[in-house]
Amino acid sequence: MRRTFLLFVTIVLSATYMFAGGSGENIQPSRGRTEGKILVAYFSWAENNDGAFTADAVSTSSLNRPGNVEDLALFITSMIESDIFSIQVENPYPANWDDCLERANNERRNGEHPALSTHIPDIDEYDIVFLGYPNWWYGIPMALYTFFEENDLSGKQIYLFCSHGTGGLARSVDQIEEALPESIISENVFDINEHQAHGGFSVIRNWLEELGFQIRQD
Numbered sequence: 585m586r587r588t589f590l591l592f593v594t595i596v597l598s599a600t601y602m603f604a605g606g607s608g609e610n611i612q613p614s615r616g617r618t619e620g621k622i623l624v625a626y627f628s629w630a631e632n633n634d635g636a637f638t639a640d641a642v643s644t645s646s647l648n649r650p651g652n653v654e655d656l657a658l659f660i661t662s663m664i665e666s667d668i669f670s671i672q673v674e675n676p677y678p679a680n681w682d683d684c685l686e687r688a689n690n691e692r693r694n695g696e697h698p699a700l701s702t703h704i705p706d707i708d709e710y711d712i713v714f715l716g717y718p719n720w721w722y723g724i725p726m727a728l729y730t731f732f733e734e735n736d737l738s739g740k741q742i743y744l745f746c747s748h749g750t751g752g753l754a755r756s757v758d759q760i761e762e763a764l765p766e767s768i769i770s771e772n773v774f775d776i777n778e779h780q781a782h783g784g785f786s787v788i789r790n791w792l793e794e795l796g797f798q799i800r801q802d
């Protein structure tokens with residue numbers, strides 16, 4: 585089922601991505617702001633499921649902590665001085681792969697913005713936000729929209745990082761650009777295949793160096 589789904593996603597993506605262009609207006613060249621208080625905010629299925637997983641071995645790796653995106657976020661926060669924040673929904677997604685796909689797809693089709701159970705005390709404290717997410721149905725999980733509604737990211741420097749299957753970034757960057765027209769989003773977006781995320785420490789370090797960050801030596 586999962587393979588069929590990913591093949592389907594690849595085909596649909598290749599078609600849609602060829603024709604879908606982002607606005608590109610709030611995208612800035614690779615190097616952006618590196619000075620200021622940093623938040624690493626991310627969404628990961630491993631912290632957003634109901635734990636009711638039972639049998640499907642294919643799903644297991646995505647449900648073990650740390651999740652793929654969670655691990656990338658932990659790498660970042662271990663290398664640069666930053667706070668870390670896990671975006672979590674009030675009503676967790678099913679731990680069963682097919683059921684999770686179905687709910688995520690329904691939310692996407694209906695334009696639902698699921699309520700969050702975690703909240704940042706004061707987003708105004710931060711100048712730079714690293715925002716991490718998995719590709720869900722060719723784009724961002726709908727919980728990110730709730731996060732954007734709750735937290736004004738206008739004027740902030742945003743760096744995106746994403747883990748995905750064969751579908752790559754798909755429409756995710758365009759969706760974020762559209763949702764955050766007043767933010768400054770680096771065009772240097774980090775993305776990594778789901779099977780490589782846990783081994784991604786050194787590629788994350790290279791990315792942070794490319795962006796101009798000093799890596800902590802302690």
Ligand SMILES: Cc1cc2nc3c(=O)[nH]c(=O)nc-3n(C[C@H](O)[C@H](O)[C@H](O)COP(=O)(O)O)c2cc1C
Binds near residue numbers: 629630647684752777
């Ligand atoms: C509901 C759902 C939808 C997904 N949709 C896609 C997709 O459209 N394209 C893709 O490449 N991967 C898709 N994936 C795979 C995830 O992007 C990938 O496994 C990612 O590494 C998961 O990160 P996480 O463990 O931090 O949640 C999907 C996964 C889930 C659970």
